[in-house]
Amino acid sequence: MYELDAATALTRADETRFTLEVSDGWGIYQYPNGGFLAALGLRALGELVAQPDPMSFTAHYLRPAQPGRMTIECEVVREGRTSATAQARLIQGGKERVRMIAAFGDLDANEGTTLETASPTPVPPLSECVSIGGPPMGSTFADRIELRFVPGTAAFLEDGDVEPQPALGGWVWLKDERPTDLLALALYADAWPPPVLNVVPRVWVPTVELTVHLRRRPAPGPVRAWFRTDHIVDGVMSTDGKLWDEQGRFVALSRQLARLKQP
Amino acid sequence: MYELDAATALTRADETRFTLEVSDGWGIYQYPNGGFLAALGLRALGELVAQPDPMSFTAHYLRPAQPGRMTIECEVVREGRTSATAQARLIQGGKERVRMIAAFGDLDANEGTTLETASPTPVPPLSECVSIGGPPMGSTFADRIELRFVPGTAAFLEDGDVEPQPALGGWVWLKDERPTDLLALALYADAWPPPVLNVVPRVWVPTVELTVHLRRRPAPGPVRAWFRTDHIVDGVMSTDGKLWDEQGRFVALSRQLARLKQP
Numbered sequence: 001m002y003e004l005d006a007a008t009a010l011t012r013a014d015e016t017r018f019t020l021e022v023s024d025g026w027g028i029y030q031y032p033n034g035g036f037l038a039a040l041g042l043r044a045l046g047e048l049v050a051q052p053d054p055m056s057f058t059a060h061y062l063r064p065a066q067p068g069r070m071t072i073e074c075e076v077v078r079e080g081r082t083s084a085t086a087q088a089r090l091i092q093g094g095k096e097r098v099r100m101i102a103a104f105g106d107l108d109a110n111e112g113t114t115l116e117t118a119s120p121t122p123v124p125p126l127s128e129c130v131s132i133g134g135p136p137m138g139s140t141f142a143d144r145i146e147l148r149f150v151p152g153t154a155a156f157l158e159d160g161d162v163e164p165q166p167a168l169g170g171w172v173w174l175k176d177e178r179p180t181d182l183l184a185l186a187l188y189a190d191a192w193p194p195p196v197l198n199v200v201p202r203v204w205v206p207t208v209e210l211t212v213h214l215r216r217r218p219a220p221g222p223v224r225a226w227f228r229t230d231h232i233v234d235g236v237m238s239t240d241g242k243l244w245d246e247q248g249r250f251v252a253l254s255r256q257l258a259r260l261k262q263p
Numbered sequence: 264m265y266e267l268d269a270a271t272a273l274t275r276a277d278e279t280r281f282t283l284e285v286s287d288g289w290g291i292y293q294y295p296n297g298g299f300l301a302a303l304g305l306r307a308l309g310e311l312v313a314q315p316d317p318m319s320f321t322a323h324y325l326r327p328a329q330p331g332r333m334t335i336e337c338e339v340v341r342e343g344r345t346s347a348t349a350q351a352r353l354i355q356g357g358k359e360r361v362r363m364i365a366a367f368g369d370l371d372a373n374e375g376t377t378l379e380t381a382s383p384t385p386v387p388p389l390s391e392c393v394s395i396g397g398p399p400m401g402s403t404f405a406d407r408i409e410l411r412f413v414p415g416t417a418a419f420l421e422d423g424d425v426e427p428q429p430a431l432g433g434w435v436w437l438k439d440e441r442p443t444d445l446l447a448l449a450l451y452a453d454a455w456p457p458p459v460l461n462v463v464p465r466v467w468v469p470t471v472e473l474t475v476h477l478r479r480r481p482a483p484g485p486v487r488a489w490f491r492t493d494h495i496v497d498g499v500m501s502t503d504g505k506l507w508d509e510q511g512r513f514v515a516l517s518r519q520l521a522r523l524k525q526p
Contacts, residue, residue, distance in 0.1 A: 055471070055499070055520065056471060056472045056520045058321040058364065058472070058474060060340070060348050060364055060366060062340065062341045062348055063341070077323070077325065077359065077362055078325045078326070078359065083471065085323050085325055085362065087362070096340065096341065099340055099348065099350070099364060101321065101323055101362060101364055103323060103471050103472055103520070105499075107497070110496075110497035110498055110499055111497055111498055112497055112498020112499075112522075112523050113463050113466075113495050113497075113498055113523055114495060114496050114497055115429070115462060115463070115495040116493065116494050116495070116496070117428065117429055117492075117493055118493035118494060165380065166378070166380055199378060200376050200378070208318070208319060208346065208366050209319045209321070209366055209474075211321060211472075211474045211518070213501050213518075213520050215494060215496050215499065215501070216496055229380075230379065230380055230381035231379050231381060231478060231513050231516075232375075232376050232377060232378040232379070233373075233377050233379070233478050233479055233513070234370070234373035234374055234375055234376075234377055235373055235374055235375020235376055235377075236318070236368075236373055236375075236478065238476050238478070238516055250494050250496070253494075253501055253518070255474070255476075255516070255518060257318065257319045257366070257476050259375075260375050260376055
């Protein structure tokens with residue numbers, strides 16, 4: 001069994017509740033990664049709705065989660081013929097840590113117009129991207145996730161003459177080569193160092209809210225990703241992310257609202 | 264009292280519930296506009312949380328709403344020192360129509376870095392934008408909202424040699440000249456015809472989910488807005504919107520996931 005599947009395996013407690021021991025293997029410092037927490041919620045909700053695929057989820061990060069016992073309380077808000085909406089509450093020590101709401105559908109059953117007018121991915125082939133020495137954020141998460149950066153985009157991590165801009169990206173995959181699927185995309189959408197670090201060094205950027213649109217079933221290989229923070233206003237920022245699969249097909253959009261904090 | 268304030272005035276039923284008669288004056292055909300419904304939820308939640316400003320909200324549109332009696336059931340999920348998270352359920356005839364979750368804060372109390380690296384607004388001055396004859400969507404909503412389009416961007420509404428692209432925008436305000444505030448921005452983020460109509464004529468585009476980040480308190484005047492649909496995949500699309508106030512300051516981001524339906 002792949003690590004992500006083992007770490008997001010849930011025990012069903014009753015009709016709408018699941019439990020698990022949150023692993024300490026997916027942490028940024030001691031805190032489980034936000035995309036990993038979202039994946040836990042999606043797995044729980046996926047057990048309850050008939051529609052197979054998460055198409056949009058929003059996670060509000062209320063309090064830091066931690067390794068150890070967690071209960072996930074779910075509610076199916078609406079189950080329709082072509083879509084379902086459901087909510088998850090991730091609870092530890094009696095306190096809600098994350099609230100999620102997600103819309104599910106069946107990507108294989110969607111039909112109708114396809115028309116894509118966006119610029120192609122700004123991420124060059126994997127062979128042109130670079131590994132940056134050491135875990136990017138001093139974390140156990142970095143033991144699971146492989147990142148290859150577009151050269152020059154991780155100014156805060158690189159030595160040399162890099163013109164800093166609040167954007168970065170490259171390729172991402174799981175080190176145990178688990179095939180990419182929608183659950184992995186949810187993780188990859190929050191797996192990167194915040195691009196703001198290129199322009200505002202050494203801040204801590206707790207996410208208030210993360211919304212991801214999962215738009216295509218990805219090819220199983222590594223994923224290209226690009227993240228950009230266009231507007232930091234009074235210490236609050238939005239970061240936009242876009243993901244493409246190995247074949248260059250657009251697969252997901254992410255956006256998060258976060259606060260900049262001095263550590 | 265301005266029309267938007269009258270139409271979103273709520274009666275408190277108990278500690279967490281509000282009621283109102285949904286006006287038929289904010290409809291797209293017979294259905295109340297999605298941004299208007301979001302404004303109802305935000306007004307209810309704003310009564311319950313100490314933080315004054317919605318900073319991010321997500322609305323999942325579960326079933327069409329209609330004019331008439333509505334109950335809004337609220338839950339304060341977490342109230343913190345600098346932010347609050349709360350949820351609203353808009354219910355008619357015993358059925359939930361919209362579920363919203365929102366993060367509140369105090370925009371005037373935010374402090375820290377401001378750094379904006381995005382391109383300036385693509386919307387020219389108001390005097391260069393054009394009114395397009397008749398209500399854009401045959402709706403009572405159009406009686407309340409004034410739109411001025413960037414010339415050439417509303418190809419589906421214009422005669423002549425317009426190169427269609429899935430993007431449109433211009434200026435927006437309330438006809439009764441209610442000063443723009445965060446509640447109005449929530450409305451303006453969903454007040455435009457879908458840009459997809461430029462490239463896929465005469466489709467109906469029910470919104471699955473709308474997320475808006477409200478990032479600055481806007482100047483009171485008209486707002487510039489720009490919307491773009493980059494990726495339509497198998498009849499599902501994401502539309503990104505961006506709003507600037509009269510002074511050209513970035514004030515809000517929106518993104519929605521919608522399905523294309525043949526009428």
